[in-house]
Amino acid sequence: MTMLEIRDLAVSFATEGGTVRAVNGISYALKEGEVLGVVGESGSGKSVHALAVMQLLSPPAARVETGEIRFRGTDLLRLDDRAMRAVRGRQIGMIFQDPISSLNPVYTVGFQLCEVLRLHLGLSRRNATTCAAELLSLVGIPDARQRLASYPHELSGGMRQRVMIALAIACNPSLVIADEPTTALDVTIQAQIVALIKRLQRDMNLTVIWISHDLGVIAGLAQTVNVMYAGHIVERGPVRSIYKDPRHPYTVGLLGSLPRLDETVGGRLRSIPGRPPDMTQLPPGCPFAARCPQASERCGAGMPPVEDVGDGHSVRCWHWRDVVAARAA
Amino acid sequence: MSRYIIRRLLLLVPVLLGVTFLTFALIRVIPGDIVTNMMGVTAANNAETRAKVLRELGLDRPMLEQYVWWLGRIVQGDFGYSFIHGGPVIDRIMRALPITLEMCLLSMVMALLIGVPLGVLSAVRRGRPIDYIARVFSLLGVAAPSFFIGTLIVIFGAIHFPNMPTLGYVPFFQDPLGNLARMFWPSLTFGIGIGAIILRYTRSSVLEVLGEDYIRTARAKGLSRFKVIFVHALRNALIPVITAVGVWTAFMIGGTVLIENIFAIPGVGRLVLGAIQNRDYPIIQATVLFLSFGVAITMLVADLLVAVADPRVKFA
Structure with a gap:
């Protein structure tokens, strides 16, 4: 069953420097129980598209220009504020990047958890407290009862992110959006958080959108991957196919930038030359053309269409066959 | 503690x-x-x-x-x-001090009633007409000296509320209503001036807090706009405002001289002004001692209130 279907979504921001075209017509569908990884560098539109799903973009600066976001068949963009509030936190939970600043510093963990339980599930104060303690144990926080009375600043970064996860899954949502949930954490803690979400996903049959710029994390977690660049999904496919057989020069570059353990010590780290385009003045053609080793005249003329390369793998590049040929050679 | x-x-x-x-x-x-x-x-x-x-x-x-x-x-x-x-x-001070304290208290209540709601409204409706009205009001309130506002209020009160005395003083326990009616205008004068300042603090503080990540979290939980603003934003936003209110209450204690003279209120301000003119050293010395003690206590109370509002504050 399709959980989420996004069609031709475009989001822009009005800034003093001009209109930032953050998301430029993306489409994809997400099945129930699927884990989707969204990768891309900062400013690629991955977080913005997630905030658009939750409708947490703040008007009037941010505007959804076109598109549909169908969640279980309903277009979220057509819901009024009240109906949307019933979706947020209840049907779609969201985990944010920075657990330090994402919890309210002046309220206890218990208050912040009970608040959402009472709002959506109508629990009594007592039941909400019991339920909140169970949630904290579920996300691996010891002494859950006592921790309910803790303020966020009394917990470590990893513990706070566990609390954020508890908040997101509190009302048993069907979709969880995790927006770089491990970026702000230590590497050892990152692994624990990834393992926790993996376990919860399996146990609760959650559908997850995992946004990250860490290809390693995505590889171990996702079934499908969207690669985003300058507000476009430039490549999309099953995780194995994307990593083993990337068709877009940008994905190739991203994977090539990963440091490898079997490499000579002291060797240079590779990166993609150039910088992402100015999002206020996107070129008419492929936005990656200026940095692309395969670029030709054709690339500057127009954005290539989404091309299906088989096995649910699709790419937006005129030269994807050249990429495959270059790898074979 | x-x-x-x-x-x-x-x-x-x-x-x-x-x-x-x-x-x-x-x-x-x-x-x-x-x-x-x-x-x-x-x-x-x-x-x-x-x-x-x-x-x-x-x-x-x-x-x-x-x-x-x-x-x-x-x-x-x-x-x-x-x-x-x-x-x-001590007799003269004990007669004047309660009057000044009452006026300061009423003025601060007035200032908070004006400043906090308008500040929140102005921040939440940023860029809308109500924001501009509130900001123009606060600019005028900050810029206009209290004796000017005070004089306008005396005239306004005398013309439009002829039954409500604008000048003088009656003790509260002798005539509670008469006392409050007379205290209303001087408190309003102070309240406008200091309320305008509190409005600015509140507005900028609320705007800052509304951009915080935990406000986005609150919205992501599906809370109503009302709860997001009044439960999650306001308490955080008021923490810096409390400190400012403390400082301005202290300032107000020192600023009573002008207001008490305009409204003919026999408070500490009038007492000390007369004493300075007469070079009545014992009165000046004792009054300054009491006033500085009052200022220090106000600051202490403000610091304690900040700790009540913000669990991160620890007493060292």
Whole structure:
């Protein structure tokens, strides 16, 4: 069953420097129980598209220009504020990047958890407290009862992110959006958080959108991957196919930038030359053309269409066959 | 927490010593002569009378000796006698102080009632007409001196509310309604001036907090706009405002002189102004002591309130 279907979504921001075209017509569908990884560098539109799903973009600066976001068949963009509030936190939970600043510093963990339980599930104060303690144990926080009375600043970064996860899954949502949930954490803690979400996903049959710029994390977690660049999904496919057989020069570059353990010590780290385009003045053609080793005249003329390369793998590049040929050679 | 309070109170001792010593020295430096004020020009020109008066008041001794002697009496609870009126200083202060405290309290209530709601509204409706109205009001309120606002209010009150007395004072326990009616206008004057400042603090603080990540979290939980603003944003936004309110309450305690004179209220401000004109040293010294104590206590209370609102604040 399709959980989420996004069609031709475009989001822009009005800034003093001009209109930032953050998301430029993306489409994809997400099945129930699927884990989707969204990768891309900062400013690629991955977080913005997630905030658009939750409708947490703040008007009037941010505007959804076109598109549909169908969640279980309903277009979220057509819901009024009240109906949307019933979706947020209840049907779609969201985990944010920075657990330090994402919890309210002046309220206890218990208050912040009970608040959402009472709002959506109508629990009594007592039941909400019991339920909140169970949630904290579920996300691996010891002494859950006592921790309910803790303020966020009394917990470590990893513990706070566990609390954020508890908040997101509190009302048993069907979709969880995790927006770089491990970026702000230590590497050892990152692994624990990834393992926790993996376990919860399996146990609760959650559908997850995992946004990250860490290809390693995505590889171990996702079934499908969207690669985003300058507000476009430039490549999309099953995780194995994307990593083993990337068709877009940008994905190739991203994977090539990963440091490898079997490499000579002291060797240079590779990166993609150039910088992402100015999002206020996107070129008419492929936005990656200026940095692309395969670029030709054709690339500057127009954005290539989404091309299906088989096995649910699709790419937006005129030269994807050249990429495959270059790898074979 | 009680340790913290005791430490703050102990720290107050050197502050009060400094303030009283400075006052002591300054009033003796400014031109003007107590003997002339007490006895008239003719008597003051008589050297014998003059020496006798100065000796009786203890003013013939070196200043440092006078200060130490005065301190010794204060510690025993003796604030001395007025040079001009002869009565005990403490009686006059105890009569004036409650009046000033009542006015400060009412003014702060008024300022908060004006400043906080308008500040929140202005931040939440940023860029809309109500925001511009609130900002123009706060600009005028900050820019206009209190004697100007006060004079306008006296005239306005006298014309449009002829049954409501604008000037003078009646004790609260003698006539509660009459007391509040008379206190209303001076409090409003102060309330507008300080409310305008609180409005600006509240507005910028709320705007800052609304951009915080935890506000996005609150919205992601599906909370209503009302709850996001009043439960999650306001308490955080008010933390810096509390400190500002403390500072401005302290400022207000010192600023009562003008308002009390405009509205003919027999408070501490009027008392000290008259005493300065008459060079009535004991009254000036004792009043300044009380006022600086009041300012220090206000700041302490503000700091304690910040700790109540913000669990991250720890007393060291």
